[in-house]
Amino acid sequence: MxxxxxLSGYDPASFCAVAVTVDVVPLTFHxxxxxxxxxxxxxxxxRGRLALPGTFVRADETLDVTAQRALRxxxxxxxxxxxxxxxxxxxxxxxMRIISVAYMALATFDRLEPVLNDDRMLLALDGxxxxxxxxxKIPLAFDHAEIVGTALSVLRRDLDSTAFSFGLLxxxxxxxxxxxxxEAIRGQSLNKPAFRKRLVESGRIEPTGxxxxxxxxxxxxxxxxxxxxxx
Amino acid sequence: MxxxxxLSGYDPASFCAVAVTVDVVPLTFHxxxxxxxxxxxxxxxxRGRLALPGTFVRADETLDVTAQRALRxxxxxxxxxxxxxxxxxxxxxxxMRIISVAYMALATFDRLEPVLNDDRMLLALDGxxxxxxxxxKIPLAFDHAEIVGTALSVLRRDLDSTAFSFGLLxxxxxxxxxxxxxEAIRGQSLNKPAFRKRLVESGRIEPTGxxxxxxxxxxxxxxxxxxxxxx
DNA sequence: TGAATAGTGTCTTTCAGACAATATTCT
DNA sequence: AGAATATTGTCTGAAAGACACTATTCA
Numbered sequence: 001m002x003x004x005x006x007l008s009g010y011d012p013a014s015f016c017a018v019a020v021t022v023d024v025v026p027l028t029f030h031x032x033x034x035x036x037x038x039x040x041x042x043x044x045x046x047r048g049r050l051a052l053p054g055t056f057v058r059a060d061e062t063l064d065v066t067a068q069r070a071l072r073x074x075x076x077x078x079x080x081x082x083x084x085x086x087x088x089x090x091x092x093x094x095x096m097r098i099i100s101v102a103y104m105a106l107a108t109f110d111r112l113e114p115v116l117n118d119d120r121m122l123l124a125l126d127g128x129x130x131x132x133x134x135x136x137k138i139p140l141a142f143d144h145a146e147i148v149g150t151a152l153s154v155l156r157r158d159l160d161s162t163a164f165s166f167g168l169l170x171x172x173x174x175x176x177x178x179x180x181x182x183e184a185i186r187g188q189s190l191n192k193p194a195f196r197k198r199l200v201e202s203g204r205i206e207p208t209g210x211x212x213x214x215x216x217x218x219x220x221x222x223x224x225x226x227x228x229x230x231x
Numbered sequence: 232m233x234x235x236x237x238l239s240g241y242d243p244a245s246f247c248a249v250a251v252t253v254d255v256v257p258l259t260f261h262x263x264x265x266x267x268x269x270x271x272x273x274x275x276x277x278r279g280r281l282a283l284p285g286t287f288v289r290a291d292e293t294l295d296v297t298a299q300r301a302l303r304x305x306x307x308x309x310x311x312x313x314x315x316x317x318x319x320x321x322x323x324x325x326x327m328r329i330i331s332v333a334y335m336a337l338a339t340f341d342r343l344e345p346v347l348n349d350d351r352m353l354l355a356l357d358g359x360x361x362x363x364x365x366x367x368k369i370p371l372a373f374d375h376a377e378i379v380g381t382a383l384s385v386l387r388r389d390l391d392s393t394a395f396s397f398g399l400l401x402x403x404x405x406x407x408x409x410x411x412x413x414e415a416i417r418g419q420s421l422n423k424p425a426f427r428k429r430l431v432e433s434g435r436i437e438p439t440g441x442x443x444x445x446x447x448x449x450x451x452x453x454x455x456x457x458x459x460x461x462x
Numbered sequence: 463t464g465a466a467t468a469g470t471g472t473c474t475t476t477c478a479g480a481c482a483a484t485a486t487t488c489t
Numbered sequence: 490a491g492a493a494t495a496t497t498g499t500c501t502g503a504a505a506g507a508c509a510c511t512a513t514t515c516a
Contacts, residue, residue: 017251017289018247018251018290019247020248044233057319057330059249059328060328061321062321063319083316083317085314085316086294086316088293089293097291099251099288174495190479191480192496193497193498195478197478198477198478215493215494216489216492216493217486217487218488218493219486219487220494407467424469425507426505428504445515447466447514448467448513448514448515449512449514450514451469
C-alpha cells in the first residue's frame with residue numbers, strides 16, 4: 001500500500017476521542033494592580049459563573065487564530081496573544097473530554113474599559129486569587145483558576161527575558177509606570193535607581209524624547225520598546 | 232432547561248473537529264553532547280523516516296499519562312516527563328488536523344542504551360539540528376524538528392530555575408559531569424570555580440560524602456539533588 | 463615521581479541595593 | 490517659594506569571570 005492509498009482509506013473520526021478548546025487569560029494593569037477580564041457564562045455548564053473567554057478549535061484555524069477569535073468574540077477586543085501551556089485533566093468539563101490550550105493576552109486598560117459590562121468584568125488579581133469590586137473572592141468556572149495561576153507564573157518567569165509584558169503599557173510609557181507593572185507582576189517592590197539602570201542599559205527600551213504632560217509635577221521622560229516602530 | 236437536561240442532549244462528536252496527540256522529545260547526555268532518541272516510522276505517512284515517539288490521546292487518560300505511554304510503547308523506556316507547549320499548525324500532518332501537545336523526557340544514557348536498535352536511534356544534537364552517527368544531518372518527520380528546537384530552548388531557559396535537567400544525570404554525579412551537562416545545554420563553556428560556587432551555594436545540590444572510583448586520577452566528590460531521597 | 467583532574471584562593475569587574483542629593487515642573 | 494516627583498551620584502556588598510595555585514589519587 002502506498003501513502004496515497006493509505007490516506008484515502010483513513011478515517012479521522014476514529015481518532016477523535018477528545019475535543020480541543022483554547023482559553024485565553026486577558027490581563028491588564030489598572031490602579032496599580034494586575035486585573036483579569038472574565039466573562040459570564042450564558043449557557044450550561046457553569047451557567048452564570050465567570051470564566052475565561054474560550055472557544056472550540058475549528059478544523060481550519062491555527063491555535064493562535066483560535067485564541068484571537070475567542071478574545072474577539074467573547075471578550076470583545078483584539079490584542080496580541082501568547083501560548084503558555086495545555087491543560088488536560090480528565091474532569092475539567094462535565095460535557096466531555098476537553099483539552100484546553102491556554103493563552104495570555106495583555107492589553108492596556110483603555111482598550112478594555114469600553115467593553116466592560118455586567119457580564120464582562122474586570123477582577124483584581126490578589127496573587128492568583130480573583131476578587132470582585134467589593135473585594136470578595138470570585139470563583140471561576142472549570143479549572144480556570146488554575147490556568148490563571150499558571151499564566152501569572154509564566155508572566156513572572158519571562159518578565160526579564162521577553163518583551164511580552166510591555167503589552168500592559170501604552171506604546172510610550174514612563175519608567176515609573178514600567179516599574180509599577182514589574183512590581184505588580186513580581187509581587188514585590190523594586191529599587192528605583194537599580195531598576196532604571198537595569199532596564200535602560202539592557203537595551204530593551206529607549207527614550208522617545210517626549211515627556212509626560214499635565215502632571216502637576218516634574219514630567220517624566222517617556223520610553224518605548226526598542227525595535228517597535230510606533231509611527 | 233436545567234444543566235442535567237442540557238448535558239443529556241449534548242453531542243460531543245459535533246465538537247470533534249481536530250485530533251490530539253502527544254509527542255515526546257526524549258533527550259540524554261552521552262559523550263559530552265545532548266542526544267535525541269528518535270524512532271523510525273513503520274506506517275504511513277512519512278514511513279521510514281525518523282520521528283519523535285508520539286501517540287493519540289485517549290479519552291480516559293491525562294496528557295501526562297499519554298506522554299508516558301508514548302514513551303513506553305514507542306521508545307521502550309520510562310522516565311519523568313514535562314510538558315512544554317502545544318503545536319497546532321494546519322498542515323502538520325497530511326492525514327487530518329492534528330494538534331500535538333509536546334513533552335520532554337530526560338534520561339541517563341545507561342537507561343537508553345539497552346533499547347537502541349536500527350529503528351530506534353540516538354541522534355547527536357548540534358544546536359537544534361539532528362545528526363546521525365556519520366555526522367550527516369537527519370531530517371525528522373512532520374514538524375518534529377521545530378518541536379525539538381523548542382524543547383532545547385525551554386530546557387535552556389529553565390536550566391537554572393528547575394530541577395528537571397538533573398534527569399540527564401545519575402542520582403549521584405560529580406560537579407564536572409554537572410558542568411558538562413550545563414555546557415551542552417547552554418552551548419557554551421562555563422567558568423569552573425564560578426560554576427561550583429554558584430551551584431553548591433544555591434542549595435539545589437548537596438555532597439553525598441561518596442567519591443568517584445576507578446578514575447586514574449584524583450576522584451571527585453559526588454553530589455545529589457537536594458530533597459531527593461535516593462535510598 | 464609524573465600525569466591528570468579535583469578543588470580553592472585571589473583579583474577584578476559587573477551589577478544591584480541603599481540612600482541621598484540635585485533637577486524640573488506646576489501651583 | 491513649596492510640593493511633588495524625576496533623575497542621578499555614590500557607596501557598598503554580592504556574585505561571576507579570569508587565572509593560577511594547591512591537593513589528591515593512580516600508574
